[in-house]
Amino acid sequence: MPTVSTRRPRLRRSSLLAISVRVALCTAFGVAGAPAWSQAPAAPLEARLEELRELGRFVPDKALDTLLRMEPEARAAAVPEKAEFLSQLCQTRLKIGQHQQALGVCDELIVYARQNNNDVALAKGLLMKGYVVYALGEQTASHQLVWESEKIANGTHDMGLRIRAAITSGEAYAEEGNFPMALNKLESAAAQARQDGRPINMVIALNALAKLYTKMREYDKGFATLAEAMPFAEMSDSPGRVATLLGTEYGLAMDTGQPERAVAALLAALQLERKIGATWMVAYTLSNLSDSYLKAHDYPKALRYAQQVINEARAIGDLRLEAVARANVGQAYIGMGRLHDGKRSFEEGLASFEKSGNKPDLQEALAEYGLALERAGDLEGAVEAYHRERKLSNELFERRRQKAMMELQAKYEGDRKERQIELLRRENQVKSTELDNRNLQQRIWWLLAAVFGMGAAIVGILYQKVRHANAQLQVKNLELKQQSVRDPLTGLYNRRHFQDFMRAFQPAEKRGAGTSGEEIVGALFLLDIDHFKQVNDGHGHAAGDAVLKMIAHALGEILRETDMIVRWGGEEFLAFLPAIPRSGLEEIARRVLTGIAGRCVEYQGQSLSVNVSIGFSPFPLAPGGEPLPWERAVNLVDMALYLAKSHGRNRAYGVNGFANFEKTSMEDIEENLEQAWRAGFVDLSVVLGGWPELRAANGA
DSSP states (O other): OOOOSOOOOOOOGGGHHHHHHHHHHTGGGTTTSSOGGGGOTTSOHHHHHHHHHHHHHHOHHHHHHHHHHHHHHHHTSOHHHHHHHHHHHHHHHHHTTOHHHHHHHHHHHHHHHHHTTOHHHHHHHHHHHHHHHHHTTOHHHHHHHHHHHHHHHTTSSOHHHHHHHHHHHHHHHHHTTOHHHHHHHHHHHHHHHHHHOOHHHHHHHHHHHHHHHHHTTOHHHHHHHHHHHHHHHHHTTOHHHHHHHHHHHHHHHHHTTOHHHHHHHHHHHHHHHHHHTOHHHHHHHHHHHHHHHHHTTOHHHHHHHHHHHHHHHHHHTOHHHHHHHHHHHHHHHHHTTOHHHHHHHHHHHHHHHHHHTOHHHHHHHHHHHHHHHHHTTOHHHHHHHHHHHHHHHHHHHHHHHHHHHHHHHHHHHHHHHHHHHHHHHHHHHHHHHHHHHHHHHHHHHHHHHHSTTTOHHHHHHHHHHHHHHHHHHHHHHHHHHHHHHBOTTTOOEEHHHHHHHHHHOOGGGGOEEOTTSOEEEEEEEEEEETTHHHHHHHHOHHHHHHHHHHHHHHHHHHSOTTSEEEEEETTEEEEEEEEEEGGGHHHHHHHHHHHHHTOOEEETTEEEEEOEEEEEEEESOOGGGOOOOHHHHHHHHHHHHHHHHHTTSSEEEEEEEESSGGGSOHHHHHHOHHHHHHTTSEEEEEEEOOSOSEEOTTOO
């Protein structure tokens, strides 16, 4: 099964004894029961909340009990103490999975902070709400809350809050693939933590920085940052923080091909987590151990840890983790030759995924189920699992396609409105220039009337200014016209220009026969870059922009000057060929596939190349003798493009024509092009590409 998200690294051997001594000094944090300050009710509320923060981070159920007992006192306290109480209450409810209750507490804190005009409280509320919203799957909204919190926190004197806000801001930038900005934020947080001097803040900042280095594949820097963080974790007397660093080292070890080191890190972390009673951390560490031993084909150990996960997951009420564990148990049984027991346990895990509606995890589990059965020789069971996985994959793909289409449509509408606003702004600039020009002309005539006797020289100078102003106005008008029809990144025509062109285009006037007697037609080609998100996520949006410009340049060389090439939106390009022999459409598709796949973009020392998928057709299309409007023709080509995507990418699907049209309708064909094709109503051609889908010089 896939590794659960808490990945833990191994502690250095030289530090194990020192940490074991410190764990013995920290038993009040978990094993012995309530924290030490619970025996001293006379301690100030501020001090109790400060000490309770670490307990809430690692043992949230115990922290929540304590918070609820002190709630009447905290709600009657001054603004700083009440705000800190609400922040911790939100955190603990989030940790134990009470997302809606946590959201309510965050909103209460934000309202309270604004009523009292307290920026520290407001920044805490926005930051905690960002965490909750992220847990609810709304990443974009979460990032906006975090960045707003950071801006407010930077105006306060609370150094700990500023450090936490900077760290979370850096993590948000990393999630969006903006690694340079993420690195800047996390290095700034580490510098502030060094200035602050508190060990806990150093551990949090350096751990986040090490995780970023892991994502950036700068593994040496990641290990070095962990080595710097470990002494501060020891000084903090917090076994939970040590276990957190172990989690990061586990991730580094797995990514650098050191499975033994990764397992050792998990075992060391497990010992610390059990000592402090961090139940949810224990459950996820056990799951990672089970997964690690499965990858190493040590099935007895994988089985033992997976069975422990089931009990821990039930204790914390984590249904997804229990489903993962049951699938891991099944995979271990199958690996040990106990096929019947393995299939039964695997099916229990699959049923849990299906019941919870977690279809992405269900798809991944089915793929691993089929692989395990195939290795065990149960080919019939493996085929059945693969069929189930394929059916679910098609369903998820269709949902993603529909969602992507809706997002593209919404984005196009947003872009269109922005362009309209920009055009209005430019038109206002032009009108302002015209007004200035008229005012200048009026001043000239007034001056002529006033200083006619002074003469010709002054009039000539002012007249030249008028001519210059008119020339500038003409240049601005030309620039405005050019910008309104061109995409600023690639220099290609934009969608608006193509739409205007097609409204005036007369297809019938373009049809005819060439010198060989072959029919000459128009053609539409719609291209989409395969796995373009991997380029943006792995190398940043600047690399994605470089790939888009490379493809625009390639299309300009592959196609003719008379062909119209359009930046259709996002990673999509459209080409309209006004005159081409009908038999040449597939050859054009093949040239585009191989021509783009054969080009590379050099970006930050890496050589990147991509494939495209294509949908194409002659234009106009005339099912039943009636030509389709160009909008429906483009829609049909778009459907052919999605067929190319769903059937493997790096290929082109062309709609050549229609058959038996009296037995169907255009609406039925547009509803399901693949079904119409298989039923014989649509003539499709397939052109396969022959280059790898994505290459990078460093093997990434």
